[in-house]
Amino acid sequence: MTAPRQRAEARAGAAFALPAFALILALLLAPLAALLALSVTDYRLGAMAVRLVGLDNYAALFADEVFQRSLRNTFLYVAFVLPGAVFGGLGVALLVHARRRSRAFYEVAYFLPVTATLVAMATVWQFMLHPSLGPVSALLRALGFGDVDLLNDPSLALGTLALIGLWQVIGFNMVLFLAGLSAIPRDLYEAAALDGARSGPDRFLRVTWPMLGPTTMFVTITSTITAFKVFDTVVVLTRGGPLGSTETLLYVLYLEGFQYFRTGYAAAMTVVLLAFLVLLSILQARVIDRKVHYA
Amino acid sequence: MKQQQTPTSEARAAGLTLRGIVKHFGPTRVLDGVDLDIRPGEFLTLVGPSGCxxxxxxxxxxxxxxxxxxxxTIGGRSVDALPPSERDVAMVFQSYALYPHMSVAANIASPLELRRLSLFERLPLLRWLSPRRPRVMREIMTEVRAMAGQLQLEGLLDRRPAQLSGGQRQRVAxxxxxxxxxxxxxxxxxxxxxxxKLRVHMRTELAELHARLGATFVYVTHDQIEAMTMSDRVALMDKGRILQxxxxxxxxxxxxxxxxxxxxxxxxxxLLEVExxxxxxxxxxGLALRAPGPGRYTIGIRPEALHLGRAAPGLLAARLRRAENLGAExxxxxxxxxxxxxAIRMTAAEHAAADALIGQVLHLSASRAGVHLFGPDGRRVAVEAAVEAPA
Amino acid sequence: MRRGLVPRLLAHAVLLLGAVVMLAPFVWMLLTSIRPAEEVFGAVFNPIPGRFAAPENYARAWNEGNLPRAMLNGAIVCLGILAVQLLAAIPASFALAKLRFRGRGMLFGLVLFGLCVPIQVPALPLYLGLAHAGLLDTYFALMAPFFLTVFGMFLFRQFFRAYPDEVLDAARLDGMGEFEIVWRLATPAALPAIAAFSVFSVVAHWNDLYWPLIVVTSSELATPPLGILAFRDTESGGNYGALMAGAALVTAPLVLAFLVARRAFLRGITMTGLR
Structure with a gap:
């Protein structure tokens, strides 16, 4: 390749990258720098004076009962959602994958909640769970559970949100697993059949499960991140209540940053959130690289 | 399912019998009544164009x-009701179908594990409860190592298939x-x-392997050279039938x-159309052949059966377009x-003697052995030499 | 290899039970949206409404709340975001995939880093910036943070990398400039990825609550989720039939689009799976 040609290529490349680079600077890097800076101040929106407070915000954060509770609630929520999201998605995918004529119907049925606007569907759930008007409450009464108010009982509200979260995410995971399943070469099942695999469990353990390794890993991490960011259902259904039992990380962050305008404090909270997310992403990259990459 | 597994060196070769095999995929008839007897210990190749x-x-x-x-029927036993694992046949796939997540050793051990251990003894975690498993696995690994020795895979037992070359994967399969x-x-x-290059090498290896094992091989290929070089017998298929x-x-x-x-x-x-x-x-x-009757026929002349001669009546005239030097030929x-x-094939010496130039008209005679006659239905037609061609 | 009848029936039973749970909210939403108020509060559950009240419920949802405006806003915001995303991301990802220039490695590193940063992280400084510029409560504020799509850049880069270099070199020999190559050669070839990304982007921003909740206060700028929230608050304790009609209206565009273009949607929304 000639030098002028290289120069032209470099010029074109830089020109094409420039708008994107400017956007990254304005919308990602500058905000992150500002965030770090804000997190060591006592800035409040509209305040006249700003003071450097060092790591006081972080110290306050970890002493803050509300923050601790939100962290605990968020992890609890993730722990509720994750097993169902991964194994439920896998189970549904395995069953749907074997269908021929009815496959399209099941795909649509399970995927519909993913496309639907969660805020709108949450209002539907609120109505369905209404203690006197909702069909779910009626069903529970009929089954002999008595009067349960799933969204206003502190011991049940978070679990109820988790079930709604599961309802929304399971179809997404199903489709990811379906893609993983169709990528498994048919030859492998046939080779296994000749090797002596006769039963479903044999085929699953020898071919399906190991071949789905990368997909499973990916589904686990994305489901964790999705669950970690639970927000919409909290806003619509519980507003953190009852008794703070559904205060999650993002909801508390939203209140501190945009309702109470304790900006410096919220910035510190955001930095902690970012740390969690980066950690998860690194974990994802590491695990995928090391354990489940065959090619 | 418990079949003979003792590691002996004598051949376990079974004959295969196919009777009236028909296969439809929807309205398309892929196989149209195939009968085939494969002898024990034979290397039989099924060859034909794709889709045959x-x-x-x-x-x-x-x-x-x-x-x-x-x-x-395999080895005298009807297998129509048996699943693949119980037919006592092994298959080597085009893609090799190796388990990508398992080592070479585990891949080779897989059929033995599946046969000699129960499902319970193969389940994750639970399998460690089986008192029998360690002993069985030791036996299996001994056989796997012996097999690896035979195939020159000793140093590769711990590798994954992705870390192997094509030839090595082939040997693992x-x-x-x-x-x-x-x-x-x-x-x-x-x-x-x-x-x-590797294909030519593996052809030899497979033929030698067949000779050493004495087992029955049924081999599918679309490559006539593979069919011709390795097989005891060849079944040529077209449109769902065995033609020959x-x-x-x-x-x-x-x-x-x-x-x-x-x-x-x-x-x-x-192939030339003749009347x-x-x-x-x-x-x-230069030949005069007697066909069963008048009409149109197709005559086939092998390239090596055509010889250059001097201009004479009755010879086949053709203009030389191109000449390829293949070294010896x-x-x-x-x-x-x-x-x-x-196409005309000749030795380098013949070519040097003939002095054929591009654009020149060649006069070709054919030797009887390389000439075949086919009827309008494409089937071979018996011919007799009628009269010697006039000089 | 055909399985037995019993396992198949069992599979259908499990799947159907699951499907009932998945679809129940949709069915309930539609049933309630055609039910008159007196039946919603009646003591008996009758799945089929005694009086067909769809016209009044849907008319109420359409007229009383701010839903038509919210849905129009949703369309404006989604299309605005998508247009800028494509204009910026396509050339940049082509450069990342096919052109050598200084800073390419760094740019790609930033893209990878950006993949793990959700909107909630830069939200606070972006909010302050918009507040100082007096741009809060504008279309620009709704759209601006999403003009950058590191995900789109990553996706398109993967796609462009598979594009044969020989074709590009042939085009250069024919006298095509790099700008023309991007928009006339690479972009048409990337249409499947662009379509999938568009679905992904529109679905994400039509449904987003977090950012609109922060920057929008006036009802003229409400997005669909904000519209439904506001409608619920004005109707509180009141007319569930109309509320469900509103929910149905807001959900309908994407759900209908999904039913029509199922394949494209599945590809688009689960495209994150390509990583």
């Missing part, structure tokens, strides 16, 4: 596909098939994923059908007056 049904036939033998009609000592080996285009079954020489020397003649041989046979006289005599390239490409292409 050869792979489907192999998969029906393996039990991976169910036939629409007909029966399969063979090892996984051989370790079970099956009654028959089924191979579905096993060399087609290798580069040309015979030794490679039989297929080459007495093709039963114009499709067989066209498929076997490289460069391909020269027989009222007496059924066909004059062509020359390949001449010519065109008849009617515009039909002709």
């Amino acid at each position: 049904g050869k792979s489907t036939l192999l998969r029906i033998i393996a039990g991976l596909e169910a036939q629409s009609a007909g029966s399969v 063979l090892g996984r098939a051989m370790v079970r000592r099956p009654a028959a080996f089924l191979m579905d285009e096993p060399l087609s994923n290798l580069d040309a 079954l015979g030794t490679p020489s039989e297929l080459y020397d007495t093709p039963a059908d114009v499709t067989v003649a066209r498929f076997i041989g490289s460069p391909p046979i020269n 027989a006289s009222a007496g059924g005599v066909i004059r062509m390239a 020359w390949l001449l490409h010519a065109e008849t007056e009617e515009g039909a292409p002709l």
Whole structure:
């Protein structure tokens, strides 16, 4: 390749990258720098004076009962959602994958909640769970559970949100697993059949499960991140209540940053959130690289 | 399912019998009544153009596909109701179908593990509860190591398939098939994923392996050279039927059908349309052949059966278009007056003597042995030499 | 290899039970949206409404709340975001995939880093910036943070990398400039990825609550989720039939689009799976 040609290529490349680079600077890097800076101040929106407070915000954060509770609630929520999201998605995918004529119907049925606007569907759930008007409450009464108010009982509200979260995410995971399943070469099942695999469990353990390794890993991490960011259902259904039992990380962050305008404090909270997310992403990259990459 | 697994060196070779095998996929008929007897210990190749049904036939033998009609017998035992794992056959796939997440050793051990351990003894975690498992696994690994020695895979037992070359993967796939000592080996285009050089090498290796094992091999390929070089017998298939079954020489020397003649041989046979006289005599390239009656026929002349001669009546005239030097041989490409292409093969010495120049008209005579006559239906027609060609 | 009848029936039973749970909210939403108020509060559950009240419920949802405006806003915001995303991301990802220039490695590193940063992280400084510029409560504020799509850049880069270099070199020899190559050669070839990304982007921003909740206060700028929230608050304790009609209206565009273009949607929304 000639030098002028290289120069032209470099010029074109830089020109094409420039708008994107400017956007990254304005919308990602500058905000992150500002965030770090804000997190060591006592800035409040509209305040006249700003003071450097060092790591006081972080110290306050970890002493803050509300923050601790939100962290605990968020992890609890993730722990509720994750097993169902991964194994439920896998189970549904395995069953749907074997269908021929009815496959399209099941795909649509399970995927519909993913496309639907969660805020709108949450209002539907609120109505369905209404203690006197909702069909779910009626069903529970009929089954002999008595009067349960799933969204206003502190011991049940978070679990109820988790079930709604599961309802929304399971179809997404199903489709990811379906893609993983169709990528498994048919030859492998046939080779296994000749090797002596006769039963479903044999085929699953020898071919399906190991071949789905990368997909499973990916589904686990994305489901964790999705669950970690639970927000919409909290806003619509519980507003953190009852008794703070559904205060999650993002909801508390939203209140501190945009309702109470304790900006410096919220910035510190955001930095902690970012740390969690980066950690998860690194974990994802590491695990995928090391354990489940065959090619 | 508990079959003989003792590691002996004597051959376990079974004969295979196929009777009236028919297969439809929806309205398309892929196999149209195939009958085939495969002798114990034979290397039999199913060859034909793609879509001829050869792979489907192999998969029906393996039990991976169910036939629409007909029966399969392996070693005298009807296997129509048996799943693939109980037919006592092993298969080598075109893609090798190695488990990507398992080491070479685990891949080769897989058929033995699946046969000798119960499902419970193979379940994650639970399997450690079995008192029998360590002993069985030790036996299996001994056999796997022996197999790896035979196939020169010793140093690679801990590798994953992705870390192997194409030839090594091929040998692992063979090892996984051989370790079970099956009654028959089924191979579905096993060399087609290798580069040309390795393919030639593996041809020799497979032929030697067959000789050493003495087992029955059923081999599917679309490559006539593989079929001709390795097989005891070849079954040439087209459109769901076997057109001819015979030794490679039989297929080459007495093709039963114009499709067989066209498929076997490289460069391909020269085919010319001819008209027989009222007496059924066909004059062509210095030969006079007596066909059963008058009418149109197709005459096939092998490239090596054509010889250059001096201009004389009755010889086949063709203009030389191109000459290829293959080293020991020359390949001449010519065109008849009617515009039909002709290939002529000769030794370098013959070519030097003939002094053929591009653009020149060649006068060609044919030797009787390389000439075949086919009727309008494409089937071989018996001919007798009528009269010697006039000089 | 055909399995037995019993396992198949069992599979259908499990799947159907699941499907009932998945679809129940949709069915309930539609049933309630055609039910008159007196039946919603009646003591008996009757799945089929005694009086067909769809016209009044849907008319109420359409007229009383701010839903038509919210849905129009949703369309404006989604299309605005998508247009800028494509204009910026396509050339940049082509450069990342096919052109050598200084800073390419760094740019790609930033893209990878950006993949793990959700909107909630830069939200606070972006909010302050918009507040100082007096741009809060504008279309620009709704759209601006999403003009950058590191995900789109990553996706398109993967796609462009598979584009044969020989074709590009042939085009250069024919005298095509790099700008023309991007928009006339690479972009048409990337249409499947662009379509999938568009679905992904529109679905994400039509449904987003977090950012609109922060920057929008006036009802003229409400997005669909904000519209439904506001409608619920004005109807509180009141007319569930109308509320469900509103929910149905807001959900309908994407759900209908999904039913029509199922394949494209599955590809688009689960495209994150390509990583």
